[in-house]
Amino acid sequence: xxxxxxxxxxxxxxxxxxxxxxxxxxxxxxxxxxxxxxxxxxxxxxxxxxxxxxxxxxxxxxxxxxxxxxxxxxxxxxxxxxxxxxxxxxxxxxxxxxxxxxxxxxxxxxxxxxxxxxxxxxxxxxxxxxxxxxxxxxxxx
Amino acid sequence: xxxxxxxxxxxxxxxxxxxxxxxxxxxxxxxxxxxxxxxxxxxxxxxxxxxxxxxxxxxxxxxxxxxxxxxxxxxxxxxxxxxxxxxxxxxxxxxxxxxxxxxxxxxxx
Numbered sequence: 001x002x003x004x005x006x007x008x009x010x011x012x013x014x015x016x017x018x019x020x021x022x023x024x025x026x027x028x029x030x031x032x033x034x035x036x037x038x039x040x041x042x043x044x045x046x047x048x049x050x051x052x053x054x055x056x057x058x059x060x061x062x063x064x065x066x067x068x069x070x071x072x073x074x075x076x077x078x079x080x081x082x083x084x085x086x087x088x089x090x091x092x093x094x095x096x097x098x099x100x101x102x103x104x105x106x107x108x109x110x111x112x113x114x115x116x117x118x119x120x121x122x123x124x125x126x127x128x129x130x131x132x133x134x135x136x137x138x139x140x141x
Numbered sequence: 142x143x144x145x146x147x148x149x150x151x152x153x154x155x156x157x158x159x160x161x162x163x164x165x166x167x168x169x170x171x172x173x174x175x176x177x178x179x180x181x182x183x184x185x186x187x188x189x190x191x192x193x194x195x196x197x198x199x200x201x202x203x204x205x206x207x208x209x210x211x212x213x214x215x216x217x218x219x220x221x222x223x224x225x226x227x228x229x230x231x232x233x234x235x236x237x238x239x240x241x242x243x244x245x246x247x248x249x250x
Binding site: 045108 | 191
């Protein structure tokens with residue numbers, strides 16, 4: 001791999017039960033590229049958590065992935081309500097997910113912490129009323 | 142022990158078994174999906190009572206050996222079909238989660 005490869009995914013915010021399609025497709029793409037299985041696992045879980053967040057909180061969004069020689073970069077962008085207090089949102093156990101989402105097994109307050117746990121770098125840029133962009137990087141070496 | 146061998150030995154009902162030869166190398170029990178994704182490991186059998194479509198995505202991403210639905214939890218037919226096409230093994234049992242976990246323990250000690 002000498003130059004970067006890019007993948008674009010639309011995350012549909014209408015249907016919560018089918019959330020995860022982008023991450024599962026992403027995982028397949030990475031397998032085809034021959035990326036190390038443990039790195040694929042970490043990257044796809046981080047992306048899935050981000051995808052779920054966009055569906056729960058922001059009516060969907062877009063995911064752009066760039067695979068270069070030394071890293072996978074995932075950028076998740078939504079036009080949702082934004083995160084007023086990022087430090088609080090990063091705390092394990094803190095969640096603002098509604099009850100119907102909790103009944104599906106989400107809303108444990110582990111989404112953002114898992115994204116941080118499974119990636120090497122993570123940045124959140126968020127403006128209330130405008131949207132949120134999460135950038136994650138997973139090193140390949 | 143493979144998923145197929147485990148299902149047979151402990152009389153679990155098979156809902157989806159596209160990869161019968163997968164080896165069970167441990168177990169994880171939990172229903173909060175993000176918690177599971179933060180802690181579980183590949184090749185484990187995942188015991189849960191959750192039965193919505195998201196469990197198939199979680200199992201695919203974590204790369205579980207199988208999902209075991211405890212307490213006689215059932216899965217809708219269309220989800221069973223999805224699991225088969227995605228290569229996700231799913232078993233179900235009337236036993237409570239704790240007792241299934243005990244059975245897994247006996248096999249992986």
